[in-house]
Amino acid sequence: MQPKLRSPRERLGGYVILPRLIDKVRLHAQGFLPEPYVPFLLRPGLPLDGRFLAFTGLQPEALREAVLLKNDDRDILAWVTQEAVRHGPQDIEGWSHALEQLRPDRVLARFLGRLSPELAKQVDFTQHPLFDVIDMDEGRKPIPTGF
Structure with a gap:
């Protein structure tokens, strides 16, 4: 049985990818992330995880730690909001929309x-x-x- 990952288009705080990224980090920590996803987990660059990291300015290990220490999505979003490069709602919407069309x-x-x-x-x-x-x-x- 393949573990359930949320769709990349599902949003949290306006960010596409973030809910799926949370799922991937947690599944990886439990040893259940499907093998094809492992090389791209929190990898800087063009993969979706890397696009999120570049837009937010977050460091991969800091994000991993926050996801594993926080109990729910709202707490993770609060951390992202505090630690990420500041973007207004319109900027986040534009970035998310562009990725949805990629x-x-x-x-x-x-x-x-x-x-x-x-x-x-x-x-x-x-x-x-x-x-x-x-x-x-x-x-x-x-x-x-x-x-």
């Missing part, structure tokens, strides 16, 4: 195809927002027909 380029699509070969047989990843691809792969969104 489509994989051909390089990322090939990589995703290696992680999800069955889905890659049915879907051209470059034709869908990345969040939709993740939600299709994890069973939250139906796979379109007529590919």
Whole structure:
């Protein structure tokens, strides 16, 4: 049974990715994070976790520690709000919206195809927002027909 991760589009404090990131950190600490996700957990750079870290200015280990020490999402959000680079609600909304629209380029699509070969047989990843691809792969969104 695959552990349940929230959709990357689910928001906390306006931030996409954050609820899913919380799930990933907790599952990893319990030894239940699926192996394909482990190399990208709190990794700076282009993966989604890295985009969140870059936007907020948070350090990976500090965020990991906060997630593991706090009891619920509200407490984690309070910590993020206090520790992150200050962004107004409009900036957070703009950043979140841009990520919701992000489509994989051909390089990322090939990589995703290696992680999800069955889905890659049915879907051209470059034709869908990345969040939709993740939600299709994890069973939250139906796979379109007529590919």
